[in-house]
Amino acid sequence: MKIVLLGECMVELFQLVENVYHQNFAGDVYNTAVYLKRAAPNLDVQFFSAVGTDLVSDQLVAAVDAEKIGTSLLLRSKTARPGLYMINTDCFGERSFVYWRDSSAAKQVMQLFAAQQKQAELLTSQWFYFSGISLAILSAADREQLFVLLAKLKAAGIKLIFDPNYRPALWQNNGNDIAQCREAFIKAYQLADIALPGLDDHKVLFEANHAEDVLAQLKTLGVPEILVKNGKEGVLLYADGQSQAISAVQVKKVVDTTAAGDSFNGGYLAARLQGANAVKSAEYAAALAGFVVQHTGAIVSRDNFAVFSQDHPLDFAGATL
Ligand code: ADP
Numbered sequence: 001m002k003i004v005l006l007g008e009c010m011v012e013l014f015q016l017v018e019n020v021y022h023q024n025f026a027g028d029v030y031n032t033a034v035y036l037k038r039a040a041p042n043l044d045v046q047f048f049s050a051v052g053t054d055l056v057s058d059q060l061v062a063a064v065d066a067e068k069i070g071t072s073l074l075l076r077s078k079t080a081r082p083g084l085y086m087i088n089t090d091c092f093g094e095r096s097f098v099y100w101r102d103s104s105a106a107k108q109v110m111q112l113f114a115a116q117q118k119q120a121e122l123l124t125s126q127w128f129y130f131s132g133i134s135l136a137i138l139s140a141a142d143r144e145q146l147f148v149l150l151a152k153l154k155a156a157g158i159k160l161i162f163d164p165n166y167r168p169a170l171w172q173n174n175g176n177d178i179a180q181c182r183e184a185f186i187k188a189y190q191l192a193d194i195a196l197p198g199l200d201d202h203k204v205l206f207e208a209n210h211a212e213d214v215l216a217q218l219k220t221l222g223v224p225e226i227l228v229k230n231g232k233e234g235v236l237l238y239a240d241g242q243s244q245a246i247s248a249v250q251v252k253k254v255v256d257t258t259a260a261g262d263s264f265n266g267g268y269l270a271a272r273l274q275g276a277n278a279v280k281s282a283e284y285a286a287a288l289a290g291f292v293v294q295h296t297g298a299i300v301s302r303d304n305f306a307v308f309s310q311d312h313p314l315d316f317a318g319a320t321l
């Protein structure tokens with residue numbers, strides 16, 4: 001079983017103490033790919049993006065490879081480098097993010113994809129995952145090309161998975177207004193087989209007040225499987241024509257909620273793509289996201305992940321599924 005995930009991976013600089021930073025690689029779709037592959041090592045997980053030809057790009061590709069995620073769709077641009085962001089923490093423990101991604105290589109992914117004729121590699125996949133950030137970083141013309149590609153994939157029987165992950169600044173910086181964003185998200189939902197929206201995304205964009213409002217809108221758009229994420233309130237799941245609330249796990253101390261939604265998505269797909277039902281998959285995802293929020297940074301260390309896996313085996317021979 002193969003899944004391709006389209007997105008941007010950036011250099012992350014995380015402030016340890018004043019003027020000292022820890023360097024990592026992260027980005028919403030990449031985080032999901034990492035958790036998905038760690039939780040389901042038997043899946044063929046491919047990351048679809050673009051980087052440069054510089055040293056940091058080589059290190060990024062090596063980091064993806066070290067996670068056993070396929071890199072053959074990690075295209076190389078001769079004119080751009082990966083984006084970068086810094087996480088600073090003030091004296092009250094409040095984190096703030098500063099981004100340098102306006103000219104990142106990932107923005108060229110559709111042009112490089114067309115030039116390098118990689119379509120055949122996508123067509124051997126069964127699943128294709130993309131987010132609102134994958135859409136936001138593209139020019140309007142490239143986004144149209146992506147929608148053409150998505151329609152082709154769908155016509156070829158490939159299932160599409162979409163998380164809107166709304167980032168207002170990203171849409172505005174790229175010269176788009178909120179109406180263009182809404183239009184893109186609606187198109188994405190109309191194509192999606194699984195949607196993983198956050199209630200917060202829909203509060204701003206579609207004036208939703210409750211998870212039920214999001215569910216009603218997405219059902220109207222024809223999405224057959226929907227998970228509305230709402231932080232510690234848990235998830236409202238809709239699958240096989242039924243809706244059900246899935247609680248978040250009780251966490252003693254929330255350390256850092258970065259990548260809660262990304263890890264939830266990775267956990268859900270790890271179970272679901274291997275045959276678990278939607279409820280079991282959502283429960284597994286909630287356990288994984290609950291673990292991630294108790295650790296610093298988007299991606300927990302492999303050692304920490306091993307601790308989680310020991311306590312929560314995705315056991316295909318027996319009980320967990
Ligand atoms: P996003 O990061 O996309 O905003 P959410 O904040 O809705 O996503 O979180 C996604 C999932 O992570 C939730 O459905 C829940 O399972 C888990 N989660 C988030 N915050 C907490 C928390 N404080 N305690 C326990 N689980 C949490």
